[in-house]
Amino acid sequence: MTPLETVTPIAATGVFSLAWLLIAVPLVCAGVLLLLGRVADGWGHLLATAAPIFSFVLAVVLFGTQLGAAPDQRVVELSLYQWFATGGWDIGVGLRIDPLSILFVLLITGVGSLIHVYSIGYMAHDPKRRRFFAFLNLFVAAMLVLVLADNYLVLFVGWEGVGLASYLLISFWQERPAAAAAGKKAFVMNRVGDLGLTMAIFSMLAMFGSSKFTDVAEHAPGLTPLWATLIGIFLLVGACGKSAQVPLQAWLLDAMEGPTPVSALIHAATMVTAGVYLVVRSHDIFELSAVASFAVVVVGTVTLLAGAWIGCAKDDIKKVLAGSTMSQIGYMMLAAGIGPAGYAFAIFHLLTHGFFKANMFLGAGSVMHAMNDDVNMRHYGALAKVLPITFWTFAAGYLAIIGFPGFAGYFSKDHIIEAAFGQNVVIGLCALLGAGVTAFYMTRLMLMTWFGTKRWRKDVHPHESPLTMTIPLILLGIGSVVGGFALNFWIQDWLEPSTGAHPHEVSLLPTPIGLATLAVVAVGIVVAWIMFGRKEVPDVAPADVSPITVIGRNDLFGDAVNNALVVTPTRVVAENVILADDTLVDGAVMGSAAAVGGLAGQLRKIQNGSVRTYALVMMAGTVLVGLVLILGQWV
Amino acid sequence: MNPENYIILAALLFAIGTVGVMIRRNALIIFMSIELMLNSCNLALATFAYAWGNLEGQLAAFFVMVVAAAEVVVGLAIIVTIYRTRKSTSVDEANLLKL
Numbered sequence: 001m002t003p004l005e006t007v008t009p010i011a012a013t014g015v016f017s018l019a020w021l022l023i024a025v026p027l028v029c030a031g032v033l034l035l036l037g038r039v040a041d042g043w044g045h046l047l048a049t050a051a052p053i054f055s056f057v058l059a060v061v062l063f064g065t066q067l068g069a070a071p072d073q074r075v076v077e078l079s080l081y082q083w084f085a086t087g088g089w090d091i092g093v094g095l096r097i098d099p100l101s102i103l104f105v106l107l108i109t110g111v112g113s114l115i116h117v118y119s120i121g122y123m124a125h126d127p128k129r130r131r132f133f134a135f136l137n138l139f140v141a142a143m144l145v146l147v148l149a150d151n152y153l154v155l156f157v158g159w160e161g162v163g164l165a166s167y168l169l170i171s172f173w174q175e176r177p178a179a180a181a182a183g184k185k186a187f188v189m190n191r192v193g194d195l196g197l198t199m200a201i202f203s204m205l206a207m208f209g210s211s212k213f214t215d216v217a218e219h220a221p222g223l224t225p226l227w228a229t230l231i232g233i234f235l236l237v238g239a240c241g242k243s244a245q246v247p248l249q250a251w252l253l254d255a256m257e258g259p260t261p262v263s264a265l266i267h268a269a270t271m272v273t274a275g276v277y278l279v280v281r282s283h284d285i286f287e288l289s290a291v292a293s294f295a296v297v298v299v300g301t302v303t304l305l306a307g308a309w310i311g312c313a314k315d316d317i318k319k320v321l322a323g324s325t326m327s328q329i330g331y332m333m334l335a336a337g338i339g340p341a342g343y344a345f346a347i348f349h350l351l352t353h354g355f356f357k358a359n360m361f362l363g364a365g366s367v368m369h370a371m372n373d374d375v376n377m378r379h380y381g382a383l384a385k386v387l388p389i390t391f392w393t394f395a396a397g398y399l400a401i402i403g404f405p406g407f408a409g410y411f412s413k414d415h416i417i418e419a420a421f422g423q424n425v426v427i428g429l430c431a432l433l434g435a436g437v438t439a440f441y442m443t444r445l446m447l448m449t450w451f452g453t454k455r456w457r458k459d460v461h462p463h464e465s466p467l468t469m470t471i472p473l474i475l476l477g478i479g480s481v482v483g484g485f486a487l488n489f490w491i492q493d494w495l496e497p498s499t500g501a502h503p504h505e506v507s508l509l510p511t512p513i514g515l516a517t518l519a520v521v522a523v524g525i526v527v528a529w530i531m532f533g534r535k536e537v538p539d540v541a542p543a544d545v546s547p548i549t550v551i552g553r554n555d556l557f558g559d560a561v562n563n564a565l566v567v568t569p570t571r572v573v574a575e576n577v578i579l580a581d582d583t584l585v586d587g588a589v590m591g592s593a594a595a596v597g598g599l600a601g602q603l604r605k606i607q608n609g610s611v612r613t614y615a616l617v618m619m620a621g622t623v624l625v626g627l628v629l630i631l632g633q634w635v
Numbered sequence: 636m637n638p639e640n641y642i643i644l645a646a647l648l649f650a651i652g653t654v655g656v657m658i659r660r661n662a663l664i665i666f667m668s669i670e671l672m673l674n675s676c677n678l679a680l681a682t683f684a685y686a687w688g689n690l691e692g693q694l695a696a697f698f699v700m701v702v703a704a705a706e707v708v709v710g711l712a713i714i715v716t717i718y719r720t721r722k723s724t725s726v727d728e729a730n731l732l733k734l
Contacts (some may be wrong), residue, residue, distance in 0.1 A: 358666075450678040524688060608730075609731065610659060610726075610728030610730060611665075611727075611729070611730075612657055612658075612660070612726060612727070615656050615657050616657055619657065
């Protein structure tokens with residue numbers, strides 16, 4: 001397969017030379033908030049909210065300029081400064097504003113701004129609110145570095161930056177042991193993925209002498225198949241870590257310990273999709289290796305089923321949504337692995353998912369706000385009348401994710417399922433099954449939360465959330481409704497300069513596969529209604545359930561697998577190292593010290609205080625030296 | 636004048652001084668024995684200077700005298716101090732400097 005034609009970048013002029021402000025403004029705000037301390041407690045959140053809004057406005061201006069330019073003028077590069085030069089490497093810091101990255105910038109700053117606004121209401125009574133907003137700004141800045149970088153090394157800086165922000169925000173309520181542990185878990189598991197990404201970058205530097213996207217794209221066809229596959233697999237490992245794909249999925253469910261706006265922004269809409277961005281951005285590498293591409297497809301397919309499975313079994317509303325996020329990112333990875341046909345669909349689904357998943361997470365946050373931070377759906381029920389705005393926006397998100405005709409997910413997910421069938425029937429059937437399971441668990445969530453009877457705890461008096469929280473919900477709800485239709489006919493052409501041209505028929509009329517998808521979705525909804533809508537939801541999770549449910553409740557035993565494969569062996573090695581340290585190393589050190597001490601104890605007896613003994617010893621020594629000298633003359 | 640006789644005399648004096656240092660307990664006697672040893676050395680140095688026909692040995696003898704004078708000043712001061720505190724000049728009793 002020959003690489004697709006992509007457009008040569010042009011140097012930044014005019015408004016594009018201001019693109020660095022996109023990153024600088026949130027970064028400076030984060031620094032100001034963190035450094036000023038309590039002085040900024042009163043107004044810090046307002047400044048922090050203004051930062052992503054500024055970036056969003058600037059991004060819209062850039063986007064408008066790109067829209068007006070000819071397609072071959074839409075890839076712009078802005079060199080900022082030389083980072084370092086050593087040997088044959090010259091690493092510069094630069095931004096690449098192209099159709100792919102601008103869509104991410106719009107998503108990050110747009111959804112990010114809404115979530116900042118939402119957080120004003122959600123975190124209103126939190127004593128650490130200023131710090132929370134500083135971390136959010138730090139995240140936005142790091143994420144923008146990630147998507148705007150023009151080479152892999154700068155991308156890696158953003159990659160680590162979002163990892164740091166994610167860690168800080170997951171364990172934001174660090175006084176809770178579970179949150180502190182979840183933050184550490186996410187951090188450690190992400191390091192595994194980072195190892196893959198660094199190996200890929202090192203390989204590129206060794207092979208091409210540069211990590212710049214344009215250089216990599218230019219030199220990639222010269223790679224041997226083995227190296228193309230290796231770099232592809234390394235990149236995939238990196239993507240798996242950040243995007244919580246199997247086998248590095250276990251951290252995402254625990255990450256729900258963080259505040260809900262964080263779950264919406266970082267662990268649903270933006271950061272966890274960085275893996276998909278990485279794969280699409282590296283398409284020049286993946287196109288050279290069928291093995292690496294197929295590995296991406298397999299990882300995506302396995303994860304989309306695993307995430308859906310977990311989503312079906314959980315009672316914690318945020319964990320259901322987290323499982324669903326894994327599953328939807330699995331769809332994106334699947335599409336990205338399919339090749340040229342799938343890139344645009346992966347990004348399309350990523351954008352619509354960004355809308356509807358952020359919408360539902362914020363909706364879940366609004367519900368928790370009303371229910372005294374209870375996350376157990378078995379304690380909900382009949383909330384539709386009490387929280388009307390949250391309910392209707394959540395319903396829009398629900399219809400979008402299950403792919404109800406006309407809503408956002410209908411367009412994006414159907415394309416992926418069709419493309420999957422085009423690749424391989426088994427993969428296609430898995431994707432189809434995933435759509436049915438998605439409909440099942442989302443319907444279960446809807447029925448348990450909004451309908452049925454009240455199963456509220458005592459002292460819970462649900463009330464609709466304040467305007468700062470409902471306005472973002474409404475805007476994201478609108479995005480969930482119209483996002484798919486708005487992008488459907490446009491996104492493929494738009495992404496051409498970044499991902500190469502690949503015409504693919506998109507129509508409004510359902511194809512046979514589209515009809516099959518709708519049928520499977522309908523089955524999922526009906527099954528969920530039979531199981532959870534018709535009869536009373538038990539107040540406590542039933543214990544006598546099928547093994548399938550047990551496995552799902554335990555996150556497919558992901559922690560057990562990690563423990564058995566990694567944690568326990570590491571512990572055993574560590575314990576043996578400690579043993580060796582205590583016996584061998586300490587034994588040698590302490591033993592020699594004891595030997596010196598014992599010898600000294602004997603030697604000090606010579607120092608007995610009797611002057612005449614000293615004189616005798618001195619005399620004997622002198623005589624001995626004299627004898628040696630005299631006798632030495634004859635030898 | 637036979638230098639050999641002077642050397643034998645010096646050796647005898649040195650041996651007497653050495654035995655004195657080792658067998659006597661009184662600090663003053665030990666001190667005098669040390670002076671005897673130093674003076675035997677001076678005698679040997681002067682003899683060697685004579686035998687070789689140059690002045691270096693005599694020069695060394697003068698150094699020894701100066702050092703001996705300085706030593707007497709310090710040594711006697713120490714002995715007097717010890718005597719004042721312990722009412723004794725026995726070196727076997729002055730044994731505090733040990734572990």
